[in-house]
Amino acid sequence: MLFRQLYDNETSTYTYLIADEISREAVLVDPVLEQVDRDLKLLQELGLTLRYCIETHIHADHVTGTDKLRSLTGCQGIVPENAKVACADRFMKDGEILRIGNIEIKAIATLGHTDSHNSYLVNGDRVLTGDSLFIRGCGRTDFQSGDPGLMYDHVTQKLFTLPDETLVYPGHDYKGHTVSTIGEEKKYNPRFVGKDRASFIEMMNNLNLPDPKKIAEAVPANERCGKVLV
Amino acid sequence: MLFRQLYDNETSTYTYLIADEISREAVLVDPVLEQVDRDLKLLQELGLTLRYCIETHIHADHVTGTDKLRSLTGCQGIVPENAKVACADRFMKDGEILRIGNIEIKAIATLGHTDSHNSYLVNGDRVLTGDSLFIRGCGRTDFQSGDPGLMYDHVTQKLFTLPDETLVYPGHDYKGHTVSTIGEEKKYNPRFVGKDRASFIEMMNNLNLPDPKKIAEAVPANERCGKVLV
Numbered sequence: 080m081l082f083r084q085l086y087d088n089e090t091s092t093y094t095y096l097i098a099d100e101i102s103r104e105a106v107l108v109d110p111v112l113e114q115v116d117r118d119l120k121l122l123q124e125l126g127l128t129l130r131y132c133i134e135t136h137i138h139a140d141h142v143t144g145t146d147k148l149r150s151l152t153g154c155q156g157i158v159p160e161n162a163k164v165a166c167a168d169r170f171m172k173d174g175e176i177l178r179i180g181n182i183e184i185k186a187i188a189t190l191g192h193t194d195s196h197n198s199y200l201v202n203g204d205r206v207l208t209g210d211s212l213f214i215r216g217c218g219r220t221d222f223q224s225g226d227p228g229l230m231y232d233h234v235t236q237k238l239f240t241l242p243d244e245t246l247v248y249p250g251h252d253y254k255g256h257t258v259s260t261i262g263e264e265k266k267y268n269p270r271f272v273g274k275d276r277a278s279f280i281e282m283m284n285n286l287n288l289p290d291p292k293k294i295a296e297a298v299p300a301n302e303r304c305g306k307v308l309v
Numbered sequence: 310m311l312f313r314q315l316y317d318n319e320t321s322t323y324t325y326l327i328a329d330e331i332s333r334e335a336v337l338v339d340p341v342l343e344q345v346d347r348d349l350k351l352l353q354e355l356g357l358t359l360r361y362c363i364e365t366h367i368h369a370d371h372v373t374g375t376d377k378l379r380s381l382t383g384c385q386g387i388v389p390e391n392a393k394v395a396c397a398d399r400f401m402k403d404g405e406i407l408r409i410g411n412i413e414i415k416a417i418a419t420l421g422h423t424d425s426h427n428s429y430l431v432n433g434d435r436v437l438t439g440d441s442l443f444i445r446g447c448g449r450t451d452f453q454s455g456d457p458g459l460m461y462d463h464v465t466q467k468l469f470t471l472p473d474e475t476l477v478y479p480g481h482d483y484k485g486h487t488v489s490t491i492g493e494e495k496k497y498n499p500r501f502v503g504k505d506r507a508s509f510i511e512m513m514n515n516l517n518l519p520d521p522k523k524i525a526e527a528v529p530a531n532e533r534c535g536k537v538l539v
């Protein structure tokens with residue numbers, strides 16, 4: 080398997096390129112509109128055919144590159160079940176598996192940051208957690224129908240029950256971490272360690288964070304698969 | 310082997326944490342002063358003992374975290390042979406090997422960005438290239454006794470002769486790439502592809518880049534192992 084972590088400096092967003100080295104088929108998870116040229120060039124140089132752009136959720140901090148990539152490559156756009164994205168080619172529900180060559184990508188519905196959100200377990204040994212579990216943190220739950228109780232339940236019951244050595248690749252990192260493991264996050268994630276459901280909810284409801292800068296533009300654009308209206 | 314790539318957003322610098330999972334001994338390559346607290350916390354959480362801070366070269370764009378880490382942990386500071394760093398505990402010359410548990414870190418002198426610069430080949434399968442080879446680029450050669458001819462010779466004769474599948478982990482990336490391979494860089498690095506030594510030198514001598522913002526502060530501080538004078 081070819082696996083590349085890519086970074087958007089402006090929004091601290093990670094995009095993941097996953098490809099089967101035999102069939103040369105590829106997916107991009109959470110592509111960023113401003114990085115489409117970089118990503119296309121890399122796909123071309125590596126001799127890969129982009130089959131799918133997969134979203135972990137409808138992002139509020141950046142516009143997805145899916146619409147542009149789809150129009151340029153003919154790939155399909157995949158979003159989580161229940162995401163309000165009429166233009167998606169496919170919806171993945173909890174437990175559903177996408178196969179790309181010999182690679183197995185399994186959706187794990189991890190709600191809470193938004194009311195439609197998947198993590199993706201890749202070949203059983205690494206999980207792309209989007210904006211649910213971050214390295215020593217988690218996504219916020221105060222807009223887009225966020226729900227801290229659901230976040231707590233899904234992180235602790237669905238992600239923290241994966242094997243300790245499972246690699247954690249988040250949708251963002253703001254401190255320069257690139258990867259962690261489930262074992263580490265169970266032991267050291269300050270959002271969850273020593274917190275029961277009620278105290279987690281209370282903490283999350285009192286973060287008082289400012290809105291992401293691009294939210295007014297990003298959410299409606301992402302509901303159109305990232306199509307930017309002129 | 311435990312291998313972690315860490316990122317400093319302000320200067321687009323990569324720091325590498327490498328540790329032996331049995332002996333729990335660790336090294337940091339190119340630590341950044343402003344990230345020392347993050348790095349110490351990670352070492353502690355992972356149950357690691359920091360043995361060495363290793364520099365690829367005397368940096369001009371950020372102050373190294375070595376002095377602070379050394380005073381807090383008792384680790385040793387290692388720099389390339391001929392680096393003007395009187396406070397270093399050890400100098401590594403071309404071909405010299407540092408062992409840390411079962412991990413072998415081999416210095417490959419790759420001059421040109423500065424007149425003392427090592428790449429480090431880790432366990433034979435990945436090379437930390439500092440500011441010599443970047444992903445689809447290379448370090449500048451217009452200050453600190455830089456020499457584009459040496460850069461060309463050492464990248465093409467010492468790095469590009471490593472096996473194609475060798476992973477390339479650079480000291481910086483400005484476009485969000487995290488890793489590449491020697492094979493990819495041989496094929497697609499625009500600084501080297503299709504260029505002979507003379508045209509490479511001409512190109513490098515005409516980049517007309519502005520000085521790094523921190524150069525006046527960083528170079529003298531790094532010649533003191535990163536000790537900041539009050």
